[in-house]
Amino acid sequence: xxxxxxxxxxxxxxxxxxxxxxxxxxxxxxxxxxxxxxxxxxxxxxxxxxxxxxxxxxxxxxxxxxxxxxxxxxxxxxxxxxxxxxxxxxxxxxxxxxxxxxxxxxxxxxxxxxxxxxxxxxxxxxxxxxxxxxxxxxxxxxxxxxxxxxxxxxxxxxxxxxxxxxxxxxxxxxxxxxxxxxxxxxxxxxxxxxxxxxxxxxxxxxxxxxxxxxxxxxxxxxxxxxxxxxxxxxxxxxxxxxxxxxxxxxxxxxxxxxxxxxxxxxxxxxxxxxxxxxxxxxxxxxxxxxxxxxxxxxxxxxxxxxxxxxxxxxxxxxxxxxxxxxxxxxxxxxxxxxxxxxxxxxxxxxxxxxxxxxxxxxxxxxxxxxxxxxxxxxxxxxxxxxxxxxxxxxxxxxxxxxxxxxxxxxxxxxxxxxx
Numbered sequence: 001x002x003x004x005x006x007x008x009x010x011x012x013x014x015x016x017x018x019x020x021x022x023x024x025x026x027x028x029x030x031x032x033x034x035x036x037x038x039x040x041x042x043x044x045x046x047x048x049x050x051x052x053x054x055x056x057x058x059x060x061x062x063x064x065x066x067x068x069x070x071x072x073x074x075x076x077x078x079x080x081x082x083x084x085x086x087x088x089x090x091x092x093x094x095x096x097x098x099x100x101x102x103x104x105x106x107x108x109x110x111x112x113x114x115x116x117x118x119x120x121x122x123x124x125x126x127x128x129x130x131x132x133x134x135x136x137x138x139x140x141x142x143x144x145x146x147x148x149x150x151x152x153x154x155x156x157x158x159x160x161x162x163x164x165x166x167x168x169x170x171x172x173x174x175x176x177x178x179x180x181x182x183x184x185x186x187x188x189x190x191x192x193x194x195x196x197x198x199x200x201x202x203x204x205x206x207x208x209x210x211x212x213x214x215x216x217x218x219x220x221x222x223x224x225x226x227x228x229x230x231x232x233x234x235x236x237x238x239x240x241x242x243x244x245x246x247x248x249x250x251x252x253x254x255x256x257x258x259x260x261x262x263x264x265x266x267x268x269x270x271x272x273x274x275x276x277x278x279x280x281x282x283x284x285x286x287x288x289x290x291x292x293x294x295x296x297x298x299x300x301x302x303x304x305x306x307x308x309x310x311x312x313x314x315x316x317x318x319x320x321x322x323x324x325x326x327x328x329x330x331x332x333x334x335x336x337x338x339x340x341x342x343x344x345x346x347x348x349x350x351x352x353x354x355x356x357x358x359x360x361x362x363x364x365x366x367x368x369x370x371x372x373x374x375x376x377x378x379x380x381x382x383x384x385x386x387x388x389x390x391x392x393x394x395x396x397x398x399x400x401x402x403x404x405x406x407x408x409x410x411x412x413x414x415x416x417x418x419x
Contacts, residue, residue, distance in 0.1 A: 021052040022137040022417040025071075027147035029116070031057040032065050037300060038216040038330050039142060040065070045217065045406035051413070054136075058123050058146055073123050080126045088125055088157055095156035102182055113145065113178050120149030124157060132158040137417045138188070139163075144170035148183045155186060163188045163416050168327035168348060171200050172319075180204075188416035191409060194327030194349030214409050216330055217402025222308050224339030224393045229382030230311050233264040234375070237310035237340065239303060239331045242273030242294075245324045247316035247345060249282060250365040254316065256286045257368045263375060265291060267314075268306065272297035307338035311385075312375065315344040316365035328352050336360065337396040339389035341378065343371065359388065359395045 032040050044066060046053055056071040063070055089096055099121075108114045131139075131154060139154055141147035141164040151162035164187045170177055177183070184190055184206050192198050193216045201211055236255075240246045248269065255267055269279075269292065276294060283292050298306075307313075313335035317326045325348040332353050335342050342360035344350040354360035363370045378385055 021050055022414070023135050024051065024053050024413060024417070025131065025136050025139045026053050026055050027139055027141045027150055028055060028057050028061070029059050029143055029146045031055050031061045031070060033061075034300065035297075041217055041219050041402050042406055042409070045219070045402045046410055048403075049407060049410060051410050053140075058119065058150060073127070077126050078122050081122060084125045084129075088128070092157055095153075099153065099156065099179070099182075102179055106178060108178050109173075109176065116146035117149050117178050120146040121153050124150045124153030128154050128157040128160075131160060136160055138413060140413060141165065141183075143167070144177050144180060144183060148177070148187075149179060152179065152183050152186060161188050161416060161419075162186075163191065163413065165191045165193075166197065166201060167192060168194065168197050168325055171197060171204070173322055173324035184210075189412055191412065192327070195352050196325075196349035197327045212409075212412050214412070215400055215405050216328070216333075217405035218333055218337055218396065218400045219402045220304070220337070221393075221397060222338045224389050227339045227386070227389045229385045230379055232379075233266045234312060234379070235310045236265050236267040236312045236314055237270070237306055237335070238267070238314045238316075239270040239306075239334075240315075240329065241271050242269075242275040242279060244275070244320040245317060245326060245348075246271075247318040247347075247365050248275065248279050250318065251314055251316040252279070252282055252286055252288060252292070254314070254365065254368050254371045255288055255292060257372050258375060259288065259291060261372050261376065263372070263379070267292045268295055268310075269293070270295045270298050270303055270306065304334070304338075307335055307340055310335075310338075310340050312378075313340045313342045315342065315350050317345045317350055318347045318365060326350060333396045333400040336392040337400070339393045341385060341388050342392065343374065353395075353399065355391075355395070359392045 026043065043055060054071055055065065058073045061070060061072055063072060139151040139160055139162040141151040141162060144164055144166040148164040151164060154160045155162050164183060181204065184204060189210050189212050190201060190206060191212045191214050192201060193214060195213060198211055198213050238251060242248060258265060280294055283289060315332060319325045328349040332342060332344060332350050336359065342354060343363055344354060344360065345365050346362050351362040354362060356362055361374055363374060
C-alpha cells in the first residue's frame with residue numbers, strides 16, 4: 001500500500017504532438033475556482049502544447065483566464081428552454097425517455113445533486129445546437145457531476161462525443177452521482193487521478209480500456225538543496241478543508257500524544273470549513289492552544305510558502321460516515337516537491353504517492369503511538385531526514401510534472417476524437 005503505482009495511463013508516449021488539435025470543450029461547474037489549483041494548472045499546460053480547448057463554466061466563474069475568454073453560461077439563457085425543451089422532446093424523444101427513466105427509477109443522492117443535474121441538463125438543452133454548429137468534436141467533463149450531466153445530454157441531443165473525470169468525491173460520497181452509471185457507460189473514456197478511485201470505477205463495471213489513470217500535475221519545483229534535518233520545534237503542517245474525511249480530530253489526538261511524549265513542535269492547519277469551531281474547541285480542550293494554530297483558508301501563494309517552511313506534513317484522512325474519502329490529494333505531491341516529510345493515512349489514495357521509508361511514510365491515524373514513534377525516530381536520524389527530503393522532491397518531479405500529465409491527458413483526448 002505504501003509504494004507508488006505503475007499502472008498504464010492510456011498512452012505509451014507523451015512527446016510533442018504534431019497533429020492539428022481538434023476543437024474540444026472543457027466543461028466545468030465553476031471556473032476558475034481558487035481552491036481547484038490542479039484544474040487551472042492542467043488547462044494552462046494543455047494550451048501550452050497546442051490543444052484547442054475552450055473552457056465553459058456552467059455555474060458562475062470568471063469571463064477570462066490567463067488572457068483567454070471563458071465561455072460562461074448565464075442563467076438568463078435558461079429562458080430559452082421555452083423554445084428548446086419542446087423542440088428536443090419532439091426531435092429526440094428516445095433520449096428523453098432514457099435519461100428521465102434513470103432519474104425516475106434511481107434515488108437522488110441529495111438536494112445539491114438534484115440542482116446540479118437539472119442545471120447541467122438545462123445547459124445542454126439550450127446550448128446543444130450552437131455547440132454542434134461551432135464544430136466541437138469532443139466535450140470533456142472535468143467533474144462527474146454537473147459537467148458530465150451536460151456532456152451526456154449533449155451526446156444524446158447532437159452526437160458530440162464526451163469524456164469525463166471521475167474522482168473520489170464523485171464515486172464514494174453517498175450513493176455517488178444520480179446518473180453516474182449511465183455517464184460512465186456512455187463516455188469515450190473516464191479519467192481518474194488515483195488508483196483507489198480507479199479500483200472503485202472497475203467495481204462499478206467500467207471496462208479497463210475506458211479507464212485512464214492520469215495524475216494531477218504540478219508546475220512549481222521549490223529548491224530543497226539547503227533543507228537539513230529537523231530542529232526543535234518541528235514545524236508541522238496540514239492543508240485541507242475542515243470536513244470529516246480529513247480526520248482532523250484524530251490529528252489533534254496525535255499532536256496531543258506528541259506533546260505528552262516531550263516532542264517540541266508548532267503545528268499549523270490551513271483550510272476553512274464547517275468543523276472549524278468544533279476543532280478549535282477540541283484543540284483547547286486537549287491543551288494544545290499554544291501549539292496548534294488554525295489559519296483558515298489562505299491565498300494560494302501564502303499556502304505554498306508554508307510548505308517550504310515546514311518539516312512534516314500530516315495527512316490523517318479517513319472514510320467519512322457517508323463514504324466520502326480522498327483520492328490522492330494535491331497537497332501530498334505539493335508537500336513532497338518542497339522536501340517536506342509526508343506522513344499519510346492509508347485510507348483513500350494518499351499513500352499511492354509514497355514509497356515507505358524512502359519518500360515518505362504511511363501510518364494509520366487511529367494508531368497514535370505509531371506516529372509518535374516515527375517522529376521521535378526521525379528526530380534522532382538527521383541523515384535520514386535529509387535523504388527523505390531529496391527523495392520526495394525527486395519523486396514528485398517524476399510522478400507529477402504537469403507537462404507530462406497534460407500530454408497524457410491530451411493523447412487520450414485525441415484518441416477519443418478519432419473514435
